[in-house]
Amino acid sequence: MSGLIYLSPEWTIEAAQRLRSQLTPEQMKNLTSSMLTIYHNCPDGQERALYYKIENGTFTDISVRQEPFPEVEFVISGDYDVFAKISRAEIGSRSALMNGKLRLKGNMVKALSLASIVDRFNKILSEIPCEY
Amino acid sequence: MNTDPYFIDFPGRIQAIQEKMAASGLDVYLGSRLRTLSWTTDAFCPWRSFIVIPSDGLPTVFTFVIDAARVADDSWLDTDHVLGFAPMGGQDQITAVSDKIKDHLKGKKGVLGVEAGMSNYLPEGNLTNFEFQAFQAALPDLKLINALDIVDNLSLIKDAGTINRFRKAGEITDAGHVAVFNAIRNGGFKKYTETEIAGIAGMGMRTAGSVWEWSFTGGNEIASGYRTGLMGGACTPPTTRRLQAGEPLMVDLHATFKLGLGDHTHNYLLAPATPRQRWHVRNFVDLVSLVLQTYKAGVSPSSLADEMLDFCEERGFAEYMVPGFEHGIGMLGDEWRIGPNNGPFAYWTNPDHRYEPDEMLICALQYACPEEQIGFRYENAILITKTGCETMSNYALGVEEIE
Numbered sequence: 001m002s003g004l005i006y007l008s009p010e011w012t013i014e015a016a017q018r019l020r021s022q023l024t025p026e027q028m029k030n031l032t033s034s035m036l037t038i039y040h041n042c043p044d045g046q047e048r049a050l051y052y053k054i055e056n057g058t059f060t061d062i063s064v065r066q067e068p069f070p071e072v073e074f075v076i077s078g079d080y081d082v083f084a085k086i087s088r089a090e091i092g093s094r095s096a097l098m099n100g101k102l103r104l105k106g107n108m109v110k111a112l113s114l115a116s117i118v119d120r121f122n123k124i125l126s127e128i129p130c131e132y
Numbered sequence: 133m134n135t136d137p138y139f140i141d142f143p144g145r146i147q148a149i150q151e152k153m154a155a156s157g158l159d160v161y162l163g164s165r166l167r168t169l170s171w172t173t174d175a176f177c178p179w180r181s182f183i184v185i186p187s188d189g190l191p192t193v194f195t196f197v198i199d200a201a202r203v204a205d206d207s208w209l210d211t212d213h214v215l216g217f218a219p220m221g222g223q224d225q226i227t228a229v230s231d232k233i234k235d236h237l238k239g240k241k242g243v244l245g246v247e248a249g250m251s252n253y254l255p256e257g258n259l260t261n262f263e264f265q266a267f268q269a270a271l272p273d274l275k276l277i278n279a280l281d282i283v284d285n286l287s288l289i290k291d292a293g294t295i296n297r298f299r300k301a302g303e304i305t306d307a308g309h310v311a312v313f314n315a316i317r318n319g320g321f322k323k324y325t326e327t328e329i330a331g332i333a334g335m336g337m338r339t340a341g342s343v344w345e346w347s348f349t350g351g352n353e354i355a356s357g358y359r360t361g362l363m364g365g366a367c368t369p370p371t372t373r374r375l376q377a378g379e380p381l382m383v384d385l386h387a388t389f390k391l392g393l394g395d396h397t398h399n400y401l402l403a404p405a406t407p408r409q410r411w412h413v414r415n416f417v418d419l420v421s422l423v424l425q426t427y428k429a430g431v432s433p434s435s436l437a438d439e440m441l442d443f444c445e446e447r448g449f450a451e452y453m454v455p456g457f458e459h460g461i462g463m464l465g466d467e468w469r470i471g472p473n474n475g476p477f478a479y480w481t482n483p484d485h486r487y488e489p490d491e492m493l494i495c496a497l498q499y500a501c502p503e504e505q506i507g508f509r510y511e512n513a514i515l516i517t518k519t520g521c522e523t524m525s526n527y528a529l530g531v532e533e534i535e
């Protein structure tokens with residue numbers, strides 16, 4: 001597969017397909033939640049967000065959004081470059097949070113319990129060949 | 133109607149705060165003191181914690197993330213209203229708390245009540261200068277004003293559930309004293325150090341249901357020999373000093389039951405006792421009896437002190453008395469000042485405060501004769517009534533001689 005443009009419609013379709021096929025509801029702990037990753041300073045200067053809606057462990061919506069963003073349980077925000085480095089496995093997402101390069105909004109205690117799940121689907125997303 | 137004797141209407145407390153906020157022009161109240169957290173959440177918050185109280189609706193607690201789930205489990209608030217903070221982007225305490233306050237204000241300007249006073253109780257929890265400035269920087273559209281009197285005034289008169297928690301905590305200290313007595317009688321005291329006596333008492337109280345020897349002054353304060361008579365002293369964290377025949381022993385126990393605090397001191401003479409030691413004992417016991425007979429609604433700390441020190445003078449032991457007979461008490465974290473913050477020295481007890489029915493305080497006396505290496509302490513939580521006071525510990529007053 002040739003590289004897809006990160007956060008492009010094609011990349012989003014591929015991401016949804018991989019997440020749905022590689023993560024069972026059991027692996028997702030039958031989670032119901034919603035999350036938005038907001039990318040500041042995208043290459044075109046825009047701000048975008050990737051929206052995840054998960055119901056009973058199944059991804060029911062994965063889409064790129066622009067403002068106004070939907071209400072969600074968790075928001076992770078940061079510069080596009082930071083997310084790109086995480087996707088290329090150049091830095092870890094935990095490290096980025098601990099260093100303040102990413103910002104989490106939402107219930108921290110619940111977020112801790114979901115961290116391993118998020119790691120799982122971030123790993124799958126990082127395996128999509130793409131260009132930044 | 134709730135039949136739990138320890139029931140406290142915590143939503144009602146929040147509503148009472150919100151009514152005072154409205155009257156004071158506050159849009160949000162940010163509590164940070166341990167006493168405020170206890171009084172509003174019904175949970176022990178040992179880590180730095182905050183409670184954000186909006187003008188209406190439920191408050192949200194923020195505490196160190198490692199303890200947030202436990203605080204939520206103990207509190208009447210659910211997990212959506214007890215949140216953790218941690219050193220992460222967007223989750224540090226300044227950002228997390230500020231974001232919640234902004235959510236409540238929805239972009240409007242407003243006034244934020246904070247707790248920024250002073251205390252001689254170290255774990256009080258007033259905002260630090262750094263926190264104050266950091267919140268001000270994070271909330272530039274808000275005016276921060278000190279508003280801690282709201283909680284202090286509301287928490288002054290104790291409700292039935294609080295009083296019953298204190299009654300139970302007092303009963304638990306009695307169990308601690310029984311454990312100590314059983315250990316030291318018949319010469320048993322010779323085997324023990326002060327720290328071991330503290331542990332024996334702790335075991336007795338834990339068995340009876342105490343969750344913590346709450347005092348920051350060393351848990352259970354045990355003193356023997358010369359340490360009982362330190363000049364002006366009323367704080368004796370236990371040491372490894374071994375108990376010795378012929379010496380006094382002071383056993384000051386602290387129990388915690390549902391954030392209600394037990395605080396009771398009992399004293400002993402470890403035989404053989406001298407006539408002079410017994411003279412000191414009579415002075416002390418008579419004075420404590422008189423103090424307990426004197427407390428009632430309408431009395432003030434200064435009026436009581438004047439009356440008691442006259443008695444001490446008549447009996448010839450005024451020089452051995454620390455000239456204070458009480459300190460404040462409330463749910464965990466509320467220790468020291470009595471009454472509202474309206475005295476001549478900011479955040480200290482107003483000596484002319486007139487007690488009202490259903491106020492609680494710790495009746496606290498320290499008798500100390502350093503030159504004779506002897507001293508006694510009396511502490512007991514008391515409930516002020518119209519005609520007198522009710523002691524929370526009912527352990528018999530006296531200074532027993534232990535053979």
